[in-house]
Amino acid sequence: MSTATTTIEQLARQDYKYGFVTDVAAESIPRGLSEDVVRIISAKKQEPEWLLEWRLKAYRAWLEMAEPTWHNVHYGPIDYQDIIYYSAPKKKTLASLDEVDPEVLATFEKLGIPLNEQKALSGVAVDAVFDSVSVATTFKHALSDLGIIFGSFSDAVQQHPDLVRRYLGSVVPYTDNFFAALNSAVFSDGSFCFIPKGVRCPMELSTYFRINAASTGQFERTLIVAEEGATVSYLEGCTAPMRDEHQLHAAVVELVALDNATVKYSTVQNWYPGDKDGKGGIYNFVTKRGKCLGVNSKITWTQVETGSAITWKYPSCVLIGDNSVGEFYSVAVTNNRQQADTGTKMIHVGRNTRSTIVSKGISAGFGQNTYRGAVKIGAGARHARNYSQCDSLLIGDRCGAHTFPYLEVKNTSSTVEHEASTSKIGEDQIFYCRQRGISPEDAVNMIVSGFCKEVFRELPMEFAVEARKLLGISLEGSVG
Amino acid sequence: MLDITNLHARVASTEREILRGIDLTVKAGEVHAIMGPNGSGKSTLTGVLAGRGEYEVTEGSVRYDGKDLLELEPEERAREGIFLAFQYPVEIPGINNSYFLKTALNEVRRHRGEPELDAMEFMTLVRDRMAVLHIDQDMLNRPVNEGFSGGEKKRNEIFQMAVLEPRLALLDETDSGLDIDALQVVAHGVNALRAPDRAIVIVTHYQRLLNYIVPDHVHVLSNGRVVRSGGKALALELEERGYAWTDVDGDRVASTTVGAR
Numbered sequence: 001m002s003t004a005t006t007t008i009e010q011l012a013r014q015d016y017k018y019g020f021v022t023d024v025a026a027e028s029i030p031r032g033l034s035e036d037v038v039r040i041i042s043a044k045k046q047e048p049e050w051l052l053e054w055r056l057k058a059y060r061a062w063l064e065m066a067e068p069t070w071h072n073v074h075y076g077p078i079d080y081q082d083i084i085y086y087s088a089p090k091k092k093t094l095a096s097l098d099e100v101d102p103e104v105l106a107t108f109e110k111l112g113i114p115l116n117e118q119k120a121l122s123g124v125a126v127d128a129v130f131d132s133v134s135v136a137t138t139f140k141h142a143l144s145d146l147g148i149i150f151g152s153f154s155d156a157v158q159q160h161p162d163l164v165r166r167y168l169g170s171v172v173p174y175t176d177n178f179f180a181a182l183n184s185a186v187f188s189d190g191s192f193c194f195i196p197k198g199v200r201c202p203m204e205l206s207t208y209f210r211i212n213a214a215s216t217g218q219f220e221r222t223l224i225v226a227e228e229g230a231t232v233s234y235l236e237g238c239t240a241p242m243r244d245e246h247q248l249h250a251a252v253v254e255l256v257a258l259d260n261a262t263v264k265y266s267t268v269q270n271w272y273p274g275d276k277d278g279k280g281g282i283y284n285f286v287t288k289r290g291k292c293l294g295v296n297s298k299i300t301w302t303q304v305e306t307g308s309a310i311t312w313k314y315p316s317c318v319l320i321g322d323n324s325v326g327e328f329y330s331v332a333v334t335n336n337r338q339q340a341d342t343g344t345k346m347i348h349v350g351r352n353t354r355s356t357i358v359s360k361g362i363s364a365g366f367g368q369n370t371y372r373g374a375v376k377i378g379a380g381a382r383h384a385r386n387y388s389q390c391d392s393l394l395i396g397d398r399c400g401a402h403t404f405p406y407l408e409v410k411n412t413s414s415t416v417e418h419e420a421s422t423s424k425i426g427e428d429q430i431f432y433c434r435q436r437g438i439s440p441e442d443a444v445n446m447i448v449s450g451f452c453k454e455v456f457r458e459l460p461m462e463f464a465v466e467a468r469k470l471l472g473i474s475l476e477g478s479v480g
Numbered sequence: 481m482l483d484i485t486n487l488h489a490r491v492a493s494t495e496r497e498i499l500r501g502i503d504l505t506v507k508a509g510e511v512h513a514i515m516g517p518n519g520s521g522k523s524t525l526t527g528v529l530a531g532r533g534e535y536e537v538t539e540g541s542v543r544y545d546g547k548d549l550l551e552l553e554p555e556e557r558a559r560e561g562i563f564l565a566f567q568y569p570v571e572i573p574g575i576n577n578s579y580f581l582k583t584a585l586n587e588v589r590r591h592r593g594e595p596e597l598d599a600m601e602f603m604t605l606v607r608d609r610m611a612v613l614h615i616d617q618d619m620l621n622r623p624v625n626e627g628f629s630g631g632e633k634k635r636n637e638i639f640q641m642a643v644l645e646p647r648l649a650l651l652d653e654t655d656s657g658l659d660i661d662a663l664q665v666v667a668h669g670v671n672a673l674r675a676p677d678r679a680i681v682i683v684t685h686y687q688r689l690l691n692y693i694v695p696d697h698v699h700v701l702s703n704g705r706v707v708r709s710g711g712k713a714l715a716l717e718l719e720e721r722g723y724a725w726t727d728v729d730g731d732r733v734a735s736t737t738v739g740a741r
Contacts, residue, residue: 427533428570432624435530435566436584436640437558437591448584450574450623 024369032081035059038185041086045154048161058174058184065178072370072402073310073339074412078248083218085186089233114338133395142202149194150205153221156192163194167225171254171291171318179250180287187221187252195230195261204460206235220251226261228294233264233460249308251286258319259294264302268463271307272468276365278337288315292324300327301344302458304467306474314372315343319353319381326355329458331467333474334367334399341371343404348381348414356389360452362471363399364478369370377409384414392422393451395444396476423451445472481679482506482529482549482648487540488704489528498524500704501540506648509676513690513715514683516701517723522683523567526650530564531557544648558584559591561647565637565654572624577636578602580624581643582612588644607641613669631662649673651682655689667692687719721737 019452029040038059042052067078097105143150149160156164174184226232236253249271255263265288274281284307290299301315316325328344346355361369369392377384392401407416425447433443448471449456456464482505489499500522506512516522528535529542531554540551549557572580578599586596597605610616613635625633634654641649651670655663669679670693682693690698690712698714699706702723708714 002714290741357526377530426570429572431532431554432566432572433580433584434554435558435564436580436644437555437587438584446575446580447572453574 028259029084029086031082031084033059033085033186037085041186041188044086045157047157048078050165051157054169054174058181059173062178062181062185065181067178071312071341072117072368072372072404073312073341075339078283080182083248085219086188115322116150118266123300146199146202146430147196148199149192151192153187153190153223156194160192160194163225164223165191167223167254167256169254171256171289172252172287172330172475173188177287179285180252183219183221183250183287187219189223190253191224191234191236193224193232193234195226195232195326197227198229199227200230201232204235204462216381218249220249220253222251223256224254224263224265224283225256226258226263228259229261230258231262231401234266235463236265236267237269241389247281248283248285251288253286253288253315255288255290255299257292257294257297257299257324259380260296261294262298262300263290264300264460265290265315266460266463267301267303268303268467268470269303269307269311270474272309273307273336273338273474274309276336278309278366281338282307283310284308284313285310286313288313290315290317290326292317292319292321292326292350294324295321295350296323297321298325298327300428300458302329302330302455302463304331304455304459304463304470305340305342306333306470308340311338311340311342313342314344314374317355318347318349319355319384320349321353322350322455323352324350325353326403327458328355328357328359329455330358331360331362331452331455331471332369332371333362333471334369335474335478336365336367338365339368339370341370341372343374345374345376346386348375348377348384348411349382351382351384353381353384355386357385357386357390358454359388359390360455361390361392362395362448362475363392363401364395364475366398368400368402372404372406374406376406376407377411377414377416379410381411382409386414386416387417388418389454390418390420391451392420392474393448394422394424395475396426402407406420440478441472444475444478448472448475481545482681483541483543484545485541487525487528487542488538489524489535490538492534492536493569495536497538498535498704499528502701502704502706504699504706506679506681508647508679509674510691510697511674511680511682511695513695513698513712514681514701515687515698515715515718515723516693518685520701521704522701523652524704526564526652526681526683529557529650530562548586559588561588563641563644563646563649565634565641565651565653567656569625569628569633569637571626571628573626575624576621576626578606578620581606581640584640585643589640606643609639612672613639613642614665615639616623630657631659633660634658634666635669638666640658642669642673645673645678647678649678649680649682651684653683653685655684655686663689664692687715690715 029037035056038055042055055477108332172180174181193205222369224232255265259264271282271284292299299317304317305311315328319326326346332340332342334340344357346357357373359371361371363369371390373388373389375386392404394401401422403420409416424461430440430443434440449468456467459467484502484504487499488497490497502525508557524535528537537550582602589596615635622635625636628636654666658666667689695712698710698712700708
């Protein structure tokens with residue numbers, strides 16, 4: 001399985017001409033956002049009328065909203081008129097790896113990413129080694145034989161408009177928040193995944209598989225639906241450092257699980273975090289939510305966040321179906337000048353619902369890590385159970401960890417547990433390890449892995465191995 | 481095995497000189513005791529030998545097995561067989577004792593070109609050492625030193641030493657904070673490690689430990705220099721007469737070596 005997956009990863013990232021609608025002219029539209037821009041985006045993607053209407057409603061709602069300021073992260077004002085909201089999905093091509101930032105290359109080496117992949121990730125033209133079309137197509141056929149739909153959001157709008165229309169915005173309405181409204185108005189592309197009744201998706205789906213794997217959009221929109229009895233595990237992101245000239249990334253991910261269905265959504269995020277002084281770097285403001293609509297349904301979010309200058313996201317679960325389960329396992333790292341305000345919301349509505357939150361925050365350098373969690377038990381949520389564990393690890397003495405847990409309980413038959421701990425890695429501990437023959441890098445890795453093991457255990461196998469390595473790299477030079 | 485020549489060292493951040501010209505030679509198979517009043521530089525000496533970053537060597541040299549020790553990183557020194565039993569062992573949450581020790585042991589073994597041990601082999605190897613140092617399985621499963629009493633921490637240090645089998649063991653005030661029973665357990669553990677190819681340097685304030693671990697040589701440190709050296713009888717003299725007896729002003733170093741060097 002893993003060899004096949006690696007091959008697929010290599011191939012899916014190569015530029016290829018198959019299956020791409022080429023009516024897109026190469027011009028880019030001027031900067032700025034207006035109703036016209038929204039119409040242009042929709043027209044270029046040849047979207048049906050109902051979707052254009054939806055975008056426009058979202059845009060008009062956005063105009064009425066104010067950017068939120070309650071967060072515990074600090075950034076300069078974003079000029080929403082200074083962004084290009086549509087550009088042709090063509091990667092910028094460099095001639096060779098020599099043109100790539102050496103620091104980025106060094107990370108590729110450490111992560112053990114093969115040369116061709118390095119080129120693909122950096123936008124360097126790749127020599128065609130394989131017949132990229134046939135192998136990628138084989139997997140697509142295997143999935144479609146089972147009735148599984150997996151591809152780009154834009155393709156889904158064309159090929160399965162009813163499905164998209166039924167579920168789009170049902171978990172994150174465009175009125176939800178400022179960035180969700182913006183995303184709904186101008187979203188570029190993303191993934192669409194539909195698992196029909198009773199089907200267990202036989203492989204982990206990842207963005208690598210997306211046939212139309214264009215450069216990651218600034219406003220990604222993803223929708224995953226698992227019908228009755230279906231299961232799927234989806235991997236988003238990659239461990240390689242993703243650099244993009246866009247500073248703001250405001251994605252929306254919606255998950256829907258019907259009766260007895262299970263959706264697992266795993267993210268490894270390593271966006272460019274900015275330099276040691278905090279200049280540059282990506283703002284990752286994401287709205288992710290899963291709706292456990294069905295009885296006995298289950299949604300699990302697992303994430304390892306090491307990149308971005310600012311991470312602001314709360315993958316959440318709304319537990320509507322009786323006996324439904326929501327889980328959130330997270331490791332968030334802030335080093336140098338990174339900031340994170342992340343956590344989750346578990347909203348218990350149905351009966352006998354259960355939620356588990358395990359959040360591990362690691363701060364190093366001048367990093368500021370905030371956990372913000374909300375557990376809401378509704379009046380009708382009889383016998384709801386929640387367990388939350390929120391641990392912080394501080395490396396060095398200039399970083400910070402903050403915790404804002406909110407518990408709102410309206411049903412007396414529920415059980416809510418919250419545990420929190422804070423610990424520190426200091427030079428003394430590193431020296432102790434060194435004096436026993438362990439190198440400082442291994443020492444930090446060991447301590448951090450020990451700290452994160454409850455979360456790593458929940459990651460899909462491939463990610464777990466990469467995540468460990470990635471953690472080591474993000475924390476390099478953090479001690480001493 | 482260990483040749484310290486005219487070693488001068490200071491605290492890096494304040495530039496305060498602590499070691500002012502230490503000369504010391506330790507041969508394999510020997511047990512040396514280093515005594516002296518507070519501030520004389522005893523712990524600094526072991527810290528410098530282990531490679532603690534807070535100290536800077538300003539003059540002199542240290543040769544270990546013919547190699548320049550000061551050129552090596554702390555973990556390299558450890559893999560070459562130098563072990564420091566810390567005066568204040570730190571806690572490391574999240575990593576249990578057995579995993580930590582197995583990792584350390586495998587680093588040493590890999591350096592020596594020996595095969596690494598898996599968890600089962602490791603447990604077999606440590607079993608008898610656990611008995612000697614009264615370490616039970618529960619302690620092994622707990623995070624390194626977490627929640628350990630002072631005595632347990634010191635026993636854990638000697639237990640690690642027994643497993644890692646160093647060539648040069650530096651015991652930094654291993655007896656501080658120990659009751660009689662713990663002292664005997666620790667001493668018994670150290671004595672079990674005496675060997676012709678191993679050297680042990682014990683830093684201590686009190687003569688008491690030296691009743692159990694009898695040294696071949698005793699040195700007195702004062703103001704960053706070795707001011708007296710002798711055999712085990714010297715320790716008893718110090719106990720009776722106090723450190724002032726050896727007190728010397730800065731320049732006049734009365735270094736009477738009795739029966740050793």
